[in-house]
Amino acid sequence: MKLKSLAMAVAMTTVASSGMMVVSSFDNAAQAQETFEWKMVTSWPKNFPGVGQGPERLAELVEEMSDGRLTIEVFGAGQLVPGFEVFDAVSEGTAELGHSASYYWKGKAPAAQFFAAVPFGMNAQEMNAWLHYGGGMELWNELYEPFGVDVLVAGASGVQMGGWYNKEINSVEDLDGLKMRMPGLGGEVMNRMGVAIVNMPGGEIFTSLQSGAIDATEWIGPYNDLAFGLHQAADYYYYPGWHEPTVMFEALINEEAMAALPADLQAILKTAVRDINASVLDEYTARNNDALETLLNEHDVELRRIPDDVLEQAREHSEDVVAELAESSELAGRIHESYRDFQNKVVNYHAISEQAYYNARNPEGGTVE
Known part of the structure; x- marks a missing residue:
């Protein structure tokens, strides 16, 4: 982290009538000049299509949105730490950010697997709804809190192959x-x-x-x-x-590093991660069929x-x-209860919406050529 000299020139004035301390406008100017250089470790090969390019886009977005006040250097698996050591690297402060999938940490927090993939469980659309509007993110952060790690959902693969x-x-x-x-x-x-x-x-x-x-x-x-x-x-x-x-991918954030960011940079980081969450899934949806046709034909x-x-x-x-x-x-039980209840509700609705529409659109199923 770098602190420019202007940040040291914080002017304080005393309001005699009230006895209160007021921070002058120089304070905001100083904060606006503070710059941060972060490292991001991932579990993926550097620049790997889809999941590996998501972190790269995140770094670009954050730098652009912050006008260079927060820059992120992205490391592929093995460049700074092995792919399966991303969680530890963020927890210990070796890197401020990580991008991975939570089922890799089942040895540390077994319930983390609920937030990656559950067999015969919710798909990406349903998982995003649970995480953002069904209490899932709060439970996920509660699970990681003892490790000093904040988490944001940062992409999805969609339904995978067998x-x-x-x-x-x-x-x-x-x-x-x-x-x-x-x-x-x-x-x-x-x-x-x-x-x-x-x-x-x-x-x-x-x-x-x-x-x-x-x-x-x-x-x-x-x-x-x-x-x-x-x-x-x-x-x-x-x-x-x-x-x-x-599989829901995750952005792991060192809790102390996050707290050290000014509020606007925290908001920029969160907004950029939300963009990545959507764009990674969009890319898989757009690219998978073309790739399948190449494999087959x-x-x-x-x-x-x-x-x-x-x-x-x-x-x-x-x-x-x-x-x-x-x-x-006890926490795993609460996570499962929340997951199960949300899945039951969304399945009921999707039976007359998504699933019913697919059946109406393709009464004989899709075609593979």
Whole structure:
């Protein structure tokens, strides 16, 4: 943080009649000249499409909106800290900001997984509604408060794909013994279905799949999967992404660093993050179908639907996994109750709105060419 010399020239005047101290106009001018240089660490490869470019856009927006008073240097995974150490870096003040997904911190705060992705849970539109208008953000910040971290939702993937496999999956039995990269609650569900779960940052997925260190992986969706070249390392591409109806990405903010910002810079940062939250999801919505067509038509990828018996078992195990997480702490129970109640309400409405409209628009379903 840099403090220009004008900030030291704060003029105080005494109002004799009242005995009160009044800050002169020089105070505001001094504050307006104060500049801050922040670091932002992420869990993604530098400038990776979608999720990796969101932090870059955030930094650009903040610098422009603040007229250069707050600048943010963005680091990809491994440049300053490893991708799975972003939370610690922000908590400890190594970096003022982080961009990641909350299910990576299940070892520190298991209930954080509710704010990333819940199998068969809410999609991006529904999650944003819960977080911003259903009390979700307040619970999320309560969860992180002991770590000295503030949080804002900073993007969403939308419904993800079911994953890449080097083995055809025709039944639940075909999952037994597979080694797969899948984080969060979905990974726990797959583990109960006989899959050995391996966690790793995105940058390690391709080589692990290509070398046979893992037999299957999920990442995000066609836009990012094509960028990683996963079609060169696996034979089958499955849908739907029951395990991640969306992933909500997070902007982690060191609490002390946030408090040190003037009110206008705090507002600028929050506004810029809200912009990123929308733009990341917009980009995935715009890019995924084009990328899928490229995978199918130019790279001859075999697109397969996950068998019904696999989905049914996954749904059953998901109920158990989520219920056990809800019982892990008093706060986890409150988060789950809030999440569940909001989902029930929004599902009821979407049955006669979104879902009904999709059925009316596409009575025979979509087409994949």
